[in-house]
Amino acid sequence: QVQLQESGPGLVKPSETLSLTCTVSGGSISSYYWHWIRQTPGKGLEWIGYIYYSGSTNYNPSLKSRVTISVDTSKNQFSLKLTSVTAADTAVYYCARTRGFGDLVDYWGQGTLVTVSS
Amino acid sequence: DVQMTQSPSTLSASVGDRVTITCRASQTISSWLAWYQQKPGRAPKLLIYKASSLESGVPSRFSGSGSGTEFTLTISSLQPDDIATYYCQQYNIYPRTFGQGTKVEIK
Numbered sequence: 361q362v363q364l365q366e367s368g369p370g371l372v373k374p375s376e377t378l379s380l381t382c383t384v385s386g387g388s389i390s391s392y393y394w395h396w397i398r399q400t401p402g403k404g405l406e407w408i409g410y411i412y413y414s415g416s417t418n419y420n421p422s423l424k425s426r427v428t429i430s431v432d433t434s435k436n437q438f439s440l441k442l443t444s445v446t447a448a449d450t451a452v453y454y455c456a457r458t459r460g461f462g463d464l465v466d467y468w469g470q471g472t473l474v475t476v477s478s
Numbered sequence: 479d480v481q482m483t484q485s486p487s488t489l490s491a492s493v494g495d496r497v498t499i500t501c502r503a504s505q506t507i508s509s510w511l512a513w514y515q516q517k518p519g520r521a522p523k524l525l526i527y528k529a530s531s532l533e534s535g536v537p538s539r540f541s542g543s544g545s546g547t548e549f550t551l552t553i554s555s556l557q558p559d560d561i562a563t564y565y566c567q568q569y570n571i572y573p574r575t576f577g578q579g580t581k582v583e584i585k
Contacts, residue, residue, distance in 0.1 A: 405522070405565060405576040420573040421479075454521055464512055464569055468521035 362387040364455050364469035372449075372476050378442040382455030382469060389413050389431065393458045394438045395465065396429060398451040406451075410458070411438055445476045480504055480568050484577035490585045497553040499580045501566035506546045510570035513542055513551045515562045516579075522565060526551065558584060 368380035382394070396408040409419035411429040419427050423442070431438040442449060455469040481504035491497050501511065509529040514522035524533045526542035529549055539554045553560055561584055566577040 404578045405567070407572075407574040407576075418572055422573075456521075462510075462569065464524060464527055464567075471521055 362457065362467045364457065364467055366453060366455050366469045366472040368472065368474070370473060370475060372445055372474060373478050374446055374476055375444055378440070378445050378449060378474055378476070380440045380453055380455075380472065380474070382438050382440075384436045384438075384457075389433050389436045389438065393461060393463075394429075394431065395456045395458065396440045397454045397456055397465075399454070399471070400448075400451040402448075408440065408442075408453075447476050450474065450476045479573055480507060480571060480575050482566055482568055482575050482577040484564075484566055484580050486580060487578065488581045488583065490583045491556050492585045493556055493558060495556045497556050497560075497582065499551045499564055499566075499582075501544075501549045501551070501577050503547045503549075503568055507568045507570035509545045510568055511542070511544065511549050512567045512569060513540075514565045514567065515560075516565065517562045525564075553582075556582070556584075 363385045365383045372378045390413045393410045393412050395410040399405050409429050411417045411431050417429050426443045428441040452471040452473050454471045456465040457467040483502045485500050511529045513526040515525050516522045525536050525540050529544055530542045541552050543550050563579045563581045565579050
Protein backbone atom coordinates (compact mmCIF):
# COMPACT_ATOMS: atom_id res chain seq x y z
CA GLN A 361 0.00 0.00 0.00
CA VAL A 362 1.43 3.34 -1.06
CA GLN A 363 1.82 5.86 1.74
CA LEU A 364 2.83 9.51 1.58
CA GLN A 365 4.17 11.40 4.60
CA GLU A 366 4.84 15.13 4.76
CA SER A 367 7.59 16.46 6.99
CA GLY A 368 9.06 19.85 7.77
CA PRO A 369 8.85 22.79 10.16
CA GLY A 370 5.41 23.59 11.52
CA LEU A 371 6.30 27.24 12.07
CA VAL A 372 7.93 29.60 9.58
CA LYS A 373 8.64 33.30 10.01
CA PRO A 374 7.23 35.86 7.58
CA SER A 375 9.46 36.56 4.56
CA GLU A 376 11.30 33.27 5.04
CA THR A 377 11.13 30.08 2.96
CA LEU A 378 8.72 27.24 3.69
CA SER A 379 10.29 23.84 3.00
CA LEU A 380 8.47 20.54 3.09
CA THR A 381 9.39 17.02 2.03
CA CYS A 382 7.09 14.17 1.09
CA THR A 383 8.41 10.64 1.59
CA VAL A 384 6.81 7.92 -0.52
CA SER A 385 6.73 4.39 0.88
CA GLY A 386 5.21 1.15 -0.37
CA GLY A 387 5.91 2.01 -4.00
CA SER A 388 8.32 3.70 -6.38
CA ILE A 389 8.29 7.39 -7.13
CA SER A 390 8.97 6.56 -10.77
CA SER A 391 6.31 6.86 -13.49
CA TYR A 392 3.93 9.03 -11.50
CA TYR A 393 3.07 12.68 -10.98
CA TRP A 394 3.61 14.12 -7.51
CA HIS A 395 1.61 17.09 -6.31
CA TRP A 396 1.40 19.62 -3.53
CA ILE A 397 -2.03 20.90 -2.51
CA ARG A 398 -2.79 23.21 0.39
CA GLN A 399 -5.90 24.07 2.37
CA THR A 400 -6.55 27.34 4.11
CA PRO A 401 -9.65 28.49 5.98
CA GLY A 402 -9.90 31.47 3.68
CA LYS A 403 -9.22 30.08 0.18
CA GLY A 404 -10.07 26.44 0.71
CA LEU A 405 -8.24 23.82 -1.33
CA GLU A 406 -5.56 25.17 -3.66
CA TRP A 407 -3.43 23.14 -6.07
CA ILE A 408 0.18 24.32 -5.83
CA GLY A 409 1.92 22.27 -8.51
CA TYR A 410 3.28 18.94 -9.58
CA ILE A 411 6.53 17.29 -10.55
CA TYR A 412 6.86 14.26 -12.79
CA TYR A 413 9.40 11.71 -11.60
CA SER A 414 11.67 12.74 -14.50
CA GLY A 415 11.77 16.30 -13.13
CA SER A 416 9.33 18.24 -15.32
CA THR A 417 7.12 20.61 -13.34
CA ASN A 418 3.89 22.58 -13.60
CA TYR A 419 2.97 25.28 -11.11
CA ASN A 420 -0.14 27.25 -10.26
CA PRO A 421 0.34 30.66 -11.91
CA SER A 422 -0.82 32.34 -8.70
CA LEU A 423 2.21 30.92 -6.85
CA LYS A 424 4.64 30.28 -9.68
CA SER A 425 7.05 33.10 -8.82
CA ARG A 426 7.58 31.69 -5.32
CA VAL A 427 7.35 27.91 -5.76
CA THR A 428 9.92 25.24 -6.52
CA ILE A 429 9.12 21.52 -6.48
CA SER A 430 11.97 19.03 -6.76
CA VAL A 431 12.32 15.26 -6.70
CA ASP A 432 14.96 12.89 -5.32
CA THR A 433 14.28 9.48 -6.85
CA SER A 434 17.12 7.87 -4.90
CA LYS A 435 15.34 8.73 -1.64
CA ASN A 436 11.78 8.28 -2.98
CA GLN A 437 11.07 11.85 -1.92
CA PHE A 438 9.87 15.08 -3.43
CA SER A 439 9.97 18.53 -1.91
CA LEU A 440 8.27 21.91 -1.88
CA LYS A 441 9.89 25.30 -1.37
CA LEU A 442 7.77 28.41 -1.08
CA THR A 443 9.66 31.67 -0.69
CA SER A 444 8.74 35.00 0.89
CA VAL A 445 5.90 33.57 2.92
CA THR A 446 3.22 35.64 4.63
CA ALA A 447 0.38 34.82 7.00
CA ALA A 448 -1.72 34.02 3.93
CA ASP A 449 0.48 30.95 3.36
CA THR A 450 -0.59 29.45 6.68
CA ALA A 451 -2.27 26.22 5.66
CA VAL A 452 -2.41 22.46 5.85
CA TYR A 453 -0.10 21.22 3.10
CA TYR A 454 -0.82 17.88 1.45
CA CYS A 455 1.37 15.85 -0.84
CA ALA A 456 -0.43 13.63 -3.31
CA ARG A 457 0.01 11.32 -6.29
CA THR A 458 -1.66 10.98 -9.68
CA ARG A 459 -1.01 8.16 -12.12
CA GLY A 460 -1.10 10.35 -15.15
CA PHE A 461 -1.13 13.97 -16.28
CA GLY A 462 -4.92 14.14 -16.51
CA ASP A 463 -5.79 11.90 -13.60
CA LEU A 464 -7.27 12.49 -10.17
CA VAL A 465 -5.31 12.00 -6.98
CA ASP A 466 -5.26 8.36 -5.90
CA TYR A 467 -3.11 8.76 -2.80
CA TRP A 468 -2.92 11.64 -0.34
CA GLY A 469 -0.61 12.35 2.54
CA GLN A 470 -2.19 13.04 5.91
CA GLY A 471 -1.36 16.74 5.66
CA THR A 472 0.86 18.95 7.76
CA LEU A 473 -0.04 22.31 9.25
CA VAL A 474 2.41 25.10 8.55
CA THR A 475 1.88 28.37 10.41
CA VAL A 476 3.55 31.58 9.27
CA SER A 477 4.14 33.78 12.27
CA SER A 478 6.92 35.72 13.94
CA ASP B 479 -8.26 29.61 -14.23
CA VAL B 480 -11.60 27.82 -14.09
CA GLN B 481 -13.58 29.17 -11.15
CA MET B 482 -15.72 26.61 -9.33
CA THR B 483 -18.70 27.93 -7.38
CA GLN B 484 -20.59 25.70 -4.97
CA SER B 485 -23.94 26.27 -3.34
CA PRO B 486 -25.04 26.30 -0.66
CA SER B 487 -22.05 26.94 1.59
CA THR B 488 -23.83 25.28 4.51
CA LEU B 489 -26.69 22.84 4.48
CA SER B 490 -28.71 21.56 7.44
CA ALA B 491 -30.90 18.49 6.89
CA SER B 492 -32.47 15.63 8.79
CA VAL B 493 -31.40 12.00 8.69
CA GLY B 494 -33.12 10.38 5.73
CA ASP B 495 -33.48 13.60 3.74
CA ARG B 496 -32.46 13.91 0.12
CA VAL B 497 -29.62 16.43 -0.14
CA THR B 498 -28.40 18.21 -3.27
CA ILE B 499 -25.25 20.30 -3.69
CA THR B 500 -24.59 22.32 -6.82
CA CYS B 501 -21.29 23.19 -8.47
CA ARG B 502 -20.91 25.61 -11.35
CA ALA B 503 -17.79 26.03 -13.49
CA SER B 504 -16.87 29.38 -15.02
CA GLN B 505 -16.23 27.66 -18.37
CA THR B 506 -17.08 24.30 -19.82
CA ILE B 507 -15.16 21.37 -18.35
CA SER B 508 -17.03 18.60 -20.19
CA SER B 509 -17.48 15.87 -17.54
CA TRP B 510 -14.10 16.32 -15.87
CA LEU B 511 -15.60 16.96 -12.45
CA ALA B 512 -14.97 15.17 -9.18
CA TRP B 513 -16.69 15.31 -5.79
CA TYR B 514 -14.85 14.82 -2.51
CA GLN B 515 -15.94 14.34 1.08
CA GLN B 516 -13.71 15.72 3.81
CA LYS B 517 -13.97 15.14 7.53
CA PRO B 518 -12.02 17.21 10.09
CA GLY B 519 -8.33 16.38 10.23
CA ARG B 520 -8.49 14.11 7.18
CA ALA B 521 -7.51 14.40 3.55
CA PRO B 522 -10.33 14.65 1.01
CA LYS B 523 -11.90 11.35 0.00
CA LEU B 524 -12.99 10.82 -3.60
CA LEU B 525 -16.70 10.04 -4.01
CA ILE B 526 -17.51 10.72 -7.66
CA TYR B 527 -15.32 11.09 -10.74
CA LYS B 528 -16.09 12.05 -14.31
CA ALA B 529 -19.20 13.83 -13.01
CA SER B 530 -21.28 10.71 -12.41
CA SER B 531 -19.04 7.67 -11.83
CA LEU B 532 -19.13 6.29 -8.30
CA GLU B 533 -15.73 5.55 -6.80
CA SER B 534 -15.28 1.98 -5.63
CA GLY B 535 -16.46 1.44 -2.07
CA VAL B 536 -18.57 4.59 -1.90
CA PRO B 537 -22.19 3.99 -0.81
CA SER B 538 -24.75 4.05 -3.58
CA ARG B 539 -26.73 6.81 -1.85
CA PHE B 540 -24.18 9.18 -3.38
CA SER B 541 -24.68 10.15 -7.01
CA GLY B 542 -23.47 12.83 -9.37
CA SER B 543 -24.83 14.38 -12.52
CA GLY B 544 -24.20 17.18 -14.98
CA SER B 545 -21.84 18.19 -17.75
CA GLY B 546 -20.44 21.35 -19.25
CA THR B 547 -20.72 23.93 -16.48
CA GLU B 548 -23.48 22.69 -14.15
CA PHE B 549 -23.09 19.74 -11.80
CA THR B 550 -24.86 18.27 -8.80
CA LEU B 551 -24.01 15.88 -6.00
CA THR B 552 -26.99 14.12 -4.44
CA ILE B 553 -27.20 12.12 -1.24
CA SER B 554 -30.43 10.18 -1.56
CA SER B 555 -30.90 9.53 2.16
CA LEU B 556 -28.66 11.48 4.50
CA GLN B 557 -26.91 9.40 7.16
CA PRO B 558 -25.11 10.56 10.32
CA ASP B 559 -21.80 9.41 8.80
CA ASP B 560 -22.30 11.85 5.92
CA ILE B 561 -21.65 14.85 8.15
CA ALA B 562 -18.69 16.44 6.43
CA THR B 563 -17.67 19.15 4.00
CA TYR B 564 -18.06 18.38 0.31
CA TYR B 565 -15.93 19.83 -2.48
CA CYS B 566 -16.12 19.76 -6.23
CA GLN B 567 -12.96 19.86 -8.34
CA GLN B 568 -12.41 20.30 -12.05
CA TYR B 569 -9.67 18.29 -13.70
CA ASN B 570 -10.18 19.42 -17.27
CA ILE B 571 -7.24 21.79 -17.26
CA TYR B 572 -4.41 22.99 -15.04
CA PRO B 573 -4.36 24.65 -12.61
CA ARG B 574 -6.74 22.24 -10.93
CA THR B 575 -9.37 24.21 -9.03
CA PHE B 576 -11.82 23.40 -6.27
CA GLY B 577 -15.13 24.76 -5.10
CA GLN B 578 -15.18 26.53 -1.76
CA GLY B 579 -16.98 23.66 -0.05
CA THR B 580 -20.42 22.81 1.32
CA LYS B 581 -20.67 21.93 4.98
CA VAL B 582 -23.43 19.40 5.63
CA GLU B 583 -24.92 19.34 9.11
CA ILE B 584 -27.64 17.30 10.77
CA LYS B 585 -30.73 19.28 11.73
